[in-house]
Amino acid sequence: MKTLSFRFDIDGIGDIKVGVPKLLSLANSLGVRFSFYVNMGRSFNWKVFSARRGSAKTEQVNSKVNSALKRKDLLKKHGLMGILQTVIENPYIGIKYKDILSKAASSGHELGLHGGMDHMLWQYKLNSMNYEEIRDLLTPAYNRFTEFFGRPYGFCCPGFSYNEDVLNLIDDFGFKYSSDMEGEVPFKPILGDKELNHYQIPVNIVTTPRASLINKLFYMGMNEKEIVKEVLSKVEEREIAVFYGHPSVEGIRALTILENIIKSALNSGYEILTLREIVP
Numbered sequence: 001m002k003t004l005s006f007r008f009d010i011d012g013i014g015d016i017k018v019g020v021p022k023l024l025s026l027a028n029s030l031g032v033r034f035s036f037y038v039n040m041g042r043s044f045n046w047k048v049f050s051a052r053r054g055s056a057k058t059e060q061v062n063s064k065v066n067s068a069l070k071r072k073d074l075l076k077k078h079g080l081m082g083i084l085q086t087v088i089e090n091p092y093i094g095i096k097y098k099d100i101l102s103k104a105a106s107s108g109h110e111l112g113l114h115g116g117m118d119h120m121l122w123q124y125k126l127n128s129m130n131y132e133e134i135r136d137l138l139t140p141a142y143n144r145f146t147e148f149f150g151r152p153y154g155f156c157c158p159g160f161s162y163n164e165d166v167l168n169l170i171d172d173f174g175f176k177y178s179s180d181m182e183g184e185v186p187f188k189p190i191l192g193d194k195e196l197n198h199y200q201i202p203v204n205i206v207t208t209p210r211a212s213l214i215n216k217l218f219y220m221g222m223n224e225k226e227i228v229k230e231v232l233s234k235v236e237e238r239e240i241a242v243f244y245g246h247p248s249v250e251g252i253r254a255l256t257i258l259e260n261i262i263k264s265a266l267n268s269g270y271e272i273l274t275l276r277e278i279v280p
Contacts, residue, residue: 002240002241002270003270004235004242004273008250009039010037010094011246012119013089019248019249021100022252023258024107026255026262034274035154035274036104037111037156039114040117041093043093044119048121049120109274112276113142115137115138115158116134123161127163131169134166134169151174153177155173168191176276177200178198178200181200199279205243214254214257224257228257231257232268242278
Protein backbone atom coordinates (compact mmCIF):
# COMPACT_ATOMS: atom_id res chain seq x y z
CA MET A 1 0.00 0.00 0.00
CA LYS A 2 1.36 3.42 -0.98
CA THR A 3 1.13 5.95 1.85
CA LEU A 4 1.26 9.74 2.15
CA SER A 5 1.71 11.52 5.47
CA PHE A 6 1.74 15.20 6.38
CA ARG A 7 4.08 16.68 9.00
CA PHE A 8 2.95 20.17 10.01
CA ASP A 9 5.15 22.06 12.50
CA ILE A 10 3.31 24.51 14.73
CA ASP A 11 5.97 27.12 15.46
CA GLY A 12 4.11 30.33 16.27
CA ILE A 13 0.88 32.30 16.43
CA GLY A 14 0.47 32.43 12.65
CA ASP A 15 0.39 28.65 12.55
CA ILE A 16 -1.97 27.98 15.44
CA LYS A 17 -4.64 30.70 15.32
CA VAL A 18 -5.68 30.47 11.66
CA GLY A 19 -3.71 27.74 9.93
CA VAL A 20 -4.58 24.82 12.20
CA PRO A 21 -8.37 25.44 12.24
CA LYS A 22 -8.38 25.66 8.43
CA LEU A 23 -6.42 22.42 8.14
CA LEU A 24 -8.81 20.72 10.56
CA SER A 25 -11.77 21.83 8.45
CA LEU A 26 -10.12 20.58 5.26
CA ALA A 27 -9.18 17.25 6.83
CA ASN A 28 -12.73 16.75 8.08
CA SER A 29 -14.17 17.40 4.62
CA LEU A 30 -11.78 14.90 3.01
CA GLY A 31 -11.83 12.29 5.78
CA VAL A 32 -8.07 12.39 6.40
CA ARG A 33 -5.79 13.02 9.38
CA PHE A 34 -2.56 14.97 9.79
CA SER A 35 0.39 14.96 12.20
CA PHE A 36 0.97 18.22 14.06
CA TYR A 37 4.14 18.93 16.07
CA VAL A 38 3.58 21.47 18.81
CA ASN A 39 5.97 24.12 20.10
CA MET A 40 5.03 24.29 23.78
CA GLY A 41 7.32 27.25 24.40
CA ARG A 42 8.07 30.66 22.94
CA SER A 43 8.69 31.14 19.23
CA PHE A 44 10.84 34.29 19.53
CA ASN A 45 14.08 34.98 21.38
CA TRP A 46 15.45 38.55 21.29
CA LYS A 47 19.00 37.51 22.16
CA VAL A 48 19.19 34.88 19.41
CA PHE A 49 17.51 37.21 16.93
CA SER A 50 19.94 40.04 17.66
CA ALA A 51 22.95 37.76 17.33
CA ARG A 52 21.74 36.42 13.99
CA ARG A 53 20.94 39.90 12.73
CA GLY A 54 24.40 41.09 13.65
CA SER A 55 26.11 38.21 11.87
CA ALA A 56 23.93 38.76 8.80
CA LYS A 57 25.56 42.18 8.25
CA THR A 58 28.76 40.44 7.19
CA GLU A 59 27.04 38.36 4.50
CA GLN A 60 27.63 38.97 0.82
CA VAL A 61 25.07 40.53 -1.51
CA ASN A 62 23.53 37.28 -2.77
CA SER A 63 23.05 36.07 0.79
CA LYS A 64 21.29 39.33 1.63
CA VAL A 65 18.88 38.67 -1.21
CA ASN A 66 18.08 35.29 0.33
CA SER A 67 17.55 37.00 3.69
CA ALA A 68 15.17 39.46 2.07
CA LEU A 69 13.18 36.58 0.61
CA LYS A 70 12.98 34.99 4.05
CA ARG A 71 11.67 38.23 5.56
CA LYS A 72 9.09 38.47 2.77
CA ASP A 73 8.08 34.89 3.45
CA LEU A 74 7.62 35.57 7.15
CA LEU A 75 5.34 38.49 6.33
CA LYS A 76 3.23 36.35 4.03
CA LYS A 77 3.07 33.47 6.50
CA HIS A 78 2.23 35.39 9.64
CA GLY A 79 1.02 38.83 8.54
CA LEU A 80 2.20 42.07 10.12
CA MET A 81 -0.12 41.72 13.12
CA GLY A 82 0.92 38.12 13.64
CA ILE A 83 4.59 39.08 13.64
CA LEU A 84 3.98 41.96 16.05
CA GLN A 85 1.97 39.73 18.37
CA THR A 86 4.69 37.09 18.29
CA VAL A 87 7.46 39.57 19.10
CA ILE A 88 5.59 41.66 21.67
CA GLU A 89 3.36 39.11 23.40
CA ASN A 90 5.56 36.06 22.64
CA PRO A 91 3.29 33.54 24.38
CA TYR A 92 3.91 29.90 25.16
CA ILE A 93 2.26 28.60 22.00
CA GLY A 94 1.10 25.14 23.03
CA ILE A 95 -0.05 26.34 26.44
CA LYS A 96 -2.02 29.41 25.34
CA TYR A 97 -3.71 27.64 22.44
CA LYS A 98 -4.24 24.24 24.01
CA ASP A 99 -7.98 24.32 23.23
CA ILE A 100 -7.30 24.37 19.47
CA LEU A 101 -4.82 21.55 19.87
CA SER A 102 -7.22 19.52 22.00
CA LYS A 103 -9.77 19.84 19.21
CA ALA A 104 -7.24 18.49 16.74
CA ALA A 105 -6.50 15.52 18.98
CA SER A 106 -10.19 14.77 19.59
CA SER A 107 -10.72 14.84 15.82
CA GLY A 108 -8.24 12.00 15.37
CA HIS A 109 -5.15 13.95 14.36
CA GLU A 110 -1.75 13.16 15.82
CA LEU A 111 -0.06 15.62 18.19
CA GLY A 112 3.67 15.36 18.74
CA LEU A 113 6.20 17.53 20.56
CA HIS A 114 8.25 20.11 18.64
CA GLY A 115 11.42 21.01 20.50
CA GLY A 116 11.62 22.52 23.98
CA MET A 117 10.53 25.80 25.57
CA ASP A 118 12.46 28.11 23.21
CA HIS A 119 12.07 27.46 19.49
CA MET A 120 14.76 29.87 18.21
CA LEU A 121 17.31 28.84 20.83
CA TRP A 122 16.93 25.18 19.83
CA GLN A 123 16.99 25.86 16.08
CA TYR A 124 19.98 28.22 15.98
CA LYS A 125 22.02 27.60 19.12
CA LEU A 126 21.64 23.88 19.75
CA ASN A 127 25.30 23.04 19.26
CA SER A 128 26.35 25.62 21.86
CA MET A 129 24.47 23.63 24.54
CA ASN A 130 25.46 20.43 26.32
CA TYR A 131 23.30 17.40 27.09
CA GLU A 132 22.05 18.77 30.42
CA GLU A 133 21.13 22.16 28.95
CA ILE A 134 19.18 20.58 26.10
CA ARG A 135 17.45 18.26 28.58
CA ASP A 136 16.49 21.25 30.75
CA LEU A 137 15.03 22.96 27.66
CA LEU A 138 13.05 19.85 26.72
CA THR A 139 11.80 18.64 30.12
CA PRO A 140 9.21 21.37 30.90
CA ALA A 141 7.87 21.19 27.33
CA TYR A 142 7.50 17.43 27.64
CA ASN A 143 5.79 17.73 31.03
CA ARG A 144 3.27 20.34 29.88
CA PHE A 145 2.50 18.44 26.70
CA THR A 146 1.89 15.29 28.75
CA GLU A 147 -0.32 17.22 31.17
CA PHE A 148 -2.55 18.58 28.39
CA PHE A 149 -2.51 15.92 25.68
CA GLY A 150 -1.01 12.75 27.14
CA ARG A 151 2.43 11.32 26.63
CA PRO A 152 3.78 12.26 23.17
CA TYR A 153 4.55 9.42 20.78
CA GLY A 154 6.55 11.45 18.26
CA PHE A 155 9.06 14.30 18.35
CA CYS A 156 10.43 16.77 15.77
CA CYS A 157 13.29 19.22 16.17
CA PRO A 158 12.89 22.93 15.30
CA GLY A 159 14.56 23.55 11.95
CA PHE A 160 15.65 19.87 11.78
CA SER A 161 18.40 20.84 14.26
CA TYR A 162 19.69 17.76 16.05
CA ASN A 163 22.94 16.25 17.27
CA GLU A 164 24.02 13.13 19.16
CA ASP A 165 22.78 14.54 22.49
CA VAL A 166 19.33 15.11 21.00
CA LEU A 167 19.18 11.60 19.53
CA ASN A 168 20.07 10.15 22.94
CA LEU A 169 17.49 12.37 24.64
CA ILE A 170 14.78 11.16 22.26
CA ASP A 171 15.54 7.64 23.49
CA ASP A 172 15.84 8.73 27.12
CA PHE A 173 12.39 10.38 27.06
CA GLY A 174 10.84 7.31 25.48
CA PHE A 175 9.71 8.79 22.17
CA LYS A 176 8.88 6.09 19.63
CA TYR A 177 10.01 8.15 16.65
CA SER A 178 11.41 11.44 15.47
CA SER A 179 11.38 12.97 11.98
CA ASP A 180 14.60 14.92 11.54
CA MET A 181 17.20 12.81 9.73
CA GLU A 182 17.40 12.46 5.96
CA GLY A 183 16.37 9.33 4.10
CA GLU A 184 13.46 7.72 2.31
CA VAL A 185 12.03 5.08 4.67
CA PRO A 186 11.77 4.71 8.47
CA PHE A 187 14.93 3.45 10.16
CA LYS A 188 16.57 3.22 13.57
CA PRO A 189 19.58 5.54 13.81
CA ILE A 190 22.98 4.20 14.84
CA LEU A 191 25.45 6.06 17.05
CA GLY A 192 28.86 4.41 17.01
CA ASP A 193 28.12 0.71 17.41
CA LYS A 194 24.76 1.26 19.16
CA GLU A 195 21.38 1.11 17.47
CA LEU A 196 18.98 3.55 19.13
CA ASN A 197 15.49 2.56 20.25
CA HIS A 198 13.46 5.13 18.33
CA TYR A 199 12.74 5.29 14.62
CA GLN A 200 13.51 8.19 12.35
CA ILE A 201 10.80 8.92 9.78
CA PRO A 202 12.41 11.14 7.13
CA VAL A 203 10.40 13.81 5.36
CA ASN A 204 11.03 13.37 1.63
CA ILE A 205 8.57 15.83 0.07
CA VAL A 206 10.71 18.83 0.96
CA THR A 207 13.31 21.21 -0.47
CA THR A 208 17.09 21.13 -0.02
CA PRO A 209 17.97 22.63 2.45
CA ARG A 210 14.84 21.31 4.10
CA ALA A 211 11.91 23.71 3.95
CA SER A 212 8.40 23.78 2.50
CA LEU A 213 8.40 22.61 -1.12
CA ILE A 214 5.23 24.56 -1.84
CA ASN A 215 6.88 27.76 -0.57
CA LYS A 216 9.82 27.24 -2.90
CA LEU A 217 7.53 26.64 -5.88
CA PHE A 218 5.65 29.85 -5.07
CA TYR A 219 8.97 31.73 -5.19
CA MET A 220 9.76 30.14 -8.55
CA GLY A 221 6.61 31.75 -9.91
CA MET A 222 4.58 28.59 -10.45
CA ASN A 223 0.79 28.84 -10.46
CA GLU A 224 -1.44 26.57 -8.36
CA LYS A 225 -1.93 23.95 -11.09
CA GLU A 226 1.82 23.73 -11.72
CA ILE A 227 2.57 23.40 -8.01
CA VAL A 228 0.08 20.57 -7.58
CA LYS A 229 1.61 18.73 -10.55
CA GLU A 230 5.18 19.19 -9.26
CA VAL A 231 4.38 18.03 -5.72
CA LEU A 232 2.45 15.00 -6.99
CA SER A 233 5.39 14.03 -9.21
CA LYS A 234 7.52 13.84 -6.05
CA VAL A 235 4.87 11.86 -4.17
CA GLU A 236 4.39 9.34 -6.97
CA GLU A 237 8.11 8.48 -6.97
CA ARG A 238 7.68 6.92 -3.54
CA GLU A 239 5.85 4.14 -1.72
CA ILE A 240 6.14 6.09 1.55
CA ALA A 241 5.85 9.84 1.00
CA VAL A 242 6.10 12.31 3.91
CA PHE A 243 5.25 15.95 3.22
CA TYR A 244 6.68 18.82 5.31
CA GLY A 245 5.01 22.16 5.93
CA HIS A 246 3.51 24.69 8.32
CA PRO A 247 -0.15 25.52 8.97
CA SER A 248 0.62 29.19 8.21
CA VAL A 249 1.53 28.19 4.64
CA GLU A 250 -0.41 25.10 3.60
CA GLY A 251 -3.30 25.96 5.92
CA ILE A 252 -3.76 29.51 4.59
CA ARG A 253 -2.20 30.63 1.32
CA ALA A 254 -1.87 27.10 -0.13
CA LEU A 255 -5.04 25.49 1.22
CA THR A 256 -6.59 24.88 -2.22
CA ILE A 257 -3.27 23.48 -3.46
CA LEU A 258 -3.14 21.09 -0.50
CA GLU A 259 -6.73 20.00 -1.10
CA ASN A 260 -6.00 19.16 -4.73
CA ILE A 261 -2.83 17.26 -3.79
CA ILE A 262 -4.72 15.14 -1.29
CA LYS A 263 -7.62 14.43 -3.65
CA SER A 264 -5.27 13.42 -6.45
CA ALA A 265 -3.21 11.19 -4.13
CA LEU A 266 -6.34 9.44 -2.87
CA ASN A 267 -7.51 8.90 -6.43
CA SER A 268 -4.10 7.41 -7.25
CA GLY A 269 -4.44 4.81 -4.51
CA TYR A 270 -2.46 6.48 -1.73
CA GLU A 271 -3.61 6.01 1.85
CA ILE A 272 -3.27 9.13 4.02
CA LEU A 273 -1.75 8.13 7.37
CA THR A 274 -0.31 9.93 10.36
CA LEU A 275 3.40 9.51 10.98
CA ARG A 276 2.60 7.43 14.04
CA GLU A 277 0.78 4.96 11.83
CA ILE A 278 3.79 4.36 9.59
CA VAL A 279 6.18 3.54 12.44
CA PRO A 280 7.21 -0.09 11.82
